[in-house]
Amino acid sequence: QWTLLDWKPKKPDMLVDTFGFGRIIQDGLVFRQNFLIRSYEIGADRTASIETLMNHLQETALNHVKTAGLLGDGFGATPEMSKRNLIWVVSKIQLLVEQYPSWGDMVQVDTWVAAAGKNGMRRDWHVRDYNSGRTILRATSVWVMMNKNTRRLSKMPDEVRAEIGPYFNGRSAITDEQSEKLAKPGSTPDGDATKQFIRKGLTPRWGDLDVNQHVNNVKYIGWILESAPISILEKHELASMTLDYRKECGRDSVLQSLTTVAGECTDGHHPDDTIQCDHLLQLESGADIVKAHTEWRPKRAHGEGNLGFFPAESA
Amino acid sequence: QWTLLDWKPKKPDMLVDTFGFGRIIQDGLVFRQNFLIRSYEIGADRTASIETLMNHLQETALNHVKTAGLLGDGFGATPEMSKRNLIWVVSKIQLLVEQYPSWGDMVQVDTWVAAAGKNGMRRDWHVRDYNSGRTILRATSVWVMMNKNTRRLSKMPDEVRAEIGPYFNGRSAITDEQSEKLAKPGSTPDGDATKQFIRKGLTPRWGDLDVNQHVNNVKYIGWILESAPISILEKHELASMTLDYRKECGRDSVLQSLTTVAGECTDGHHPDDTIQCDHLLQLESGADIVKAHTEWRPKRAHGEGNLGFFPAESA
Numbered sequence: 001q002w003t004l005l006d007w008k009p010k011k012p013d014m015l016v017d018t019f020g021f022g023r024i025i026q027d028g029l030v031f032r033q034n035f036l037i038r039s040y041e042i043g044a045d046r047t048a049s050i051e052t053l054m055n056h057l058q059e060t061a062l063n064h065v066k067t068a069g070l071l072g073d074g075f076g077a078t079p080e081m082s083k084r085n086l087i088w089v090v091s092k093i094q095l096l097v098e099q100y101p102s103w104g105d106m107v108q109v110d111t112w113v114a115a116a117g118k119n120g121m122r123r124d125w126h127v128r129d130y131n132s133g134r135t136i137l138r139a140t141s142v143w144v145m146m147n148k149n150t151r152r153l154s155k156m157p158d159e160v161r162a163e164i165g166p167y168f169n170g171r172s173a174i175t176d177e178q179s180e181k182l183a184k185p186g187s188t189p190d191g192d193a194t195k196q197f198i199r200k201g202l203t204p205r206w207g208d209l210d211v212n213q214h215v216n217n218v219k220y221i222g223w224i225l226e227s228a229p230i231s232i233l234e235k236h237e238l239a240s241m242t243l244d245y246r247k248e249c250g251r252d253s254v255l256q257s258l259t260t261v262a263g264e265c266t267d268g269h270h271p272d273d274t275i276q277c278d279h280l281l282q283l284e285s286g287a288d289i290v291k292a293h294t295e296w297r298p299k300r301a302h303g304e305g306n307l308g309f310f311p312a313e314s315a
Numbered sequence: 316q317w318t319l320l321d322w323k324p325k326k327p328d329m330l331v332d333t334f335g336f337g338r339i340i341q342d343g344l345v346f347r348q349n350f351l352i353r354s355y356e357i358g359a360d361r362t363a364s365i366e367t368l369m370n371h372l373q374e375t376a377l378n379h380v381k382t383a384g385l386l387g388d389g390f391g392a393t394p395e396m397s398k399r400n401l402i403w404v405v406s407k408i409q410l411l412v413e414q415y416p417s418w419g420d421m422v423q424v425d426t427w428v429a430a431a432g433k434n435g436m437r438r439d440w441h442v443r444d445y446n447s448g449r450t451i452l453r454a455t456s457v458w459v460m461m462n463k464n465t466r467r468l469s470k471m472p473d474e475v476r477a478e479i480g481p482y483f484n485g486r487s488a489i490t491d492e493q494s495e496k497l498a499k500p501g502s503t504p505d506g507d508a509t510k511q512f513i514r515k516g517l518t519p520r521w522g523d524l525d526v527n528q529h530v531n532n533v534k535y536i537g538w539i540l541e542s543a544p545i546s547i548l549e550k551h552e553l554a555s556m557t558l559d560y561r562k563e564c565g566r567d568s569v570l571q572s573l574t575t576v577a578g579e580c581t582d583g584h585h586p587d588d589t590i591q592c593d594h595l596l597q598l599e600s601g602a603d604i605v606k607a608h609t610e611w612r613p614k615r616a617h618g619e620g621n622l623g624f625f626p627a628e629s630a
Contacts (some may be wrong), residue, residue, distance in 0.1 A: 021351065039377050040370040040533065042523040051522060055355040062354050068421075104381075201516075206548050207366060207537050209359040218355065222522050233521050309466065
């Protein structure tokens with residue numbers, strides 16, 4: 001809680017984002033927004049969930065487009081895209097998480113866009129702890145255009161390039177070297193050390209649907225992790241993730257989630273080992289929705305103490 | 316996006332909550348915090364979901380306790396409670412929603428506490444649109460203390476009453492008259508016009524668990540609505556809800572959700588009618604977790620237009 005008296009801005013530019021709407025900085029090439037981590041955004045281990053962090057990425061992407069005055073009549077589509085019934089669809093997301101923030105922490109999200117090949121757009125994010133400046137995560141994504149009526153991919157019209165081109169920024173959140181080291185989905189060897197897990201019968205809840213009654217891409221993460229063994233979720237934290245999106249999923253879809261684990265996922269024999277997982281989310285009828293690869297590192301021990309209970313727990 | 320130039324505070328006290336942490340107002344008897352509705356907090360109908368609104372209630376309750384300097388070593392428990400291994404558990408929540416906010420809207424949440432009988436505490440909330448001042452929702456809740464080791468309810472120790480008593484506020488968010496009109500769970504007549512719906516096999520996802528690996532009370536709402544017919548969710552909005560919490564639910568629970576509908580829930584014969592539902596969330600082994608009653612009113616039509624697609628949708 002801040003009062004006028006003890007309020008000492010770190011940087012003069014803090015004043016311009018009083019309400020956390022975000023703003024454009026660095027000659028218009030970066031959009032920056034702060035988020036306070038809330039009690040309902042943390043998980044069983046008291047730190048922000050990966051879904052929370054991805055929600056913040058989504059929100060800054062949309063606010064970037066909005067603040068740049070490029071919001072057409074949709075969510076993220078530019079005026080020239082809206083005229084042509086074009087929408088953005090994500091084809092790939094890659095994240096490297098260095099640390100997870102806790103309740104009450106303020107995170108600062110920077111995001112910017114760049115060209116990706118001839119017809120795509122790259123969007124990067126760099127998330128830092130607002131107070132320490134330490135990196136929380138780095139992420140990059142690739143977006144392409146789809147005609148929302150024909151559901152076919154589209155080339156980028158020159159008029160759209162003219163709208164968004166001035167915002168393109170050469171900087172990369174993830175270096176080529178880091179990117180090379182990240183395994184691709186499906187790259188885990190099918191050896192003896194590999195264990196497979198499956199979770200069937202996953203269906204969207206009403207609350208998973210977005211404004212188009214399609215499942216929002218962040219919700220897929222929860223399903224992907226549904227098939228990961230609980231021992232991984234309990235004792236490890238997600239260090240990196242690559243998501244390849246293949247197909248959209250609507251409200252009547254029934255999905256299954258498959259996870260293949262390479263490395264030890266049972267109780268603490270090799271606490272320093274990272275675990276590699278491959279994931280596949282598919283319709284029970286067969287089509288692939290998302291392929292993913294995740295890497296997990298042991299959780300840092302932090303004092304548990306006598307935590308007390310969440311007040312929001314039922315009697 | 317605000318800049319120094321066009322930034323004209325409505326009230327001088329806006330300055331003291333620059334970062335949205337919230338603050339205590341009105342002689343210490345009310346805690347106020349603002350929330351900006353984010354893109355990922357809205358549902359298929361483009362307005363904030365009921366879960367989002369309840370998350371904001373939870374967050375302000377916790378921040379109120381924190382800001383008052385009464386946070387023990389847990390989430391919401393006071394120091395004297397923590398000493399005695401006591402935790403707060405919610406026994407009842409009642410909400411009246413007048414309107415639902417949209418992406419980018421700023422809502423202002425006021426919350427305060429009062430006595431509830433000899434051993435309980437009441438917590439009320441009044442949520443308004445920050446710009447228009449119009450009421451968004453009114454809510455009240457009753458909390459009791461439980462020993463977290465024995466899991467038995469406890470009387471309120473005098474030392475705890477001394478800690479929280481000075482914050483008790485006589486004001487009510489919901490009038491007695493409004494409260495009387497709200498039907499109690501289980502009050503729907505079992506007549507011919509009644510339809511029953513059931514959804515079995517509900518299990519917590521990893522992300523549904525709170526810091527104690529228990530399911531957070533807000534998550535129950537999603538499950539309760541799982542058994543409501545989709546036609547109600549599509550064409551109506553929740554006008555009021557009463558939740559009676561009976562028992563906690565852990566990560567290995569398997570639940571079923573039952574909904575009984577009184578009134579017409581099929582396509583638009585009586586578009587002005589409200590619909591009354593009774594809900595029961597229970598373990599498949601039989602024990603009741605939550606009983607609820609909801610009232611729904613027809614959604615106000617708003618121009619759909621050519622909305623474009625959510626950019627976060629998969630290719």
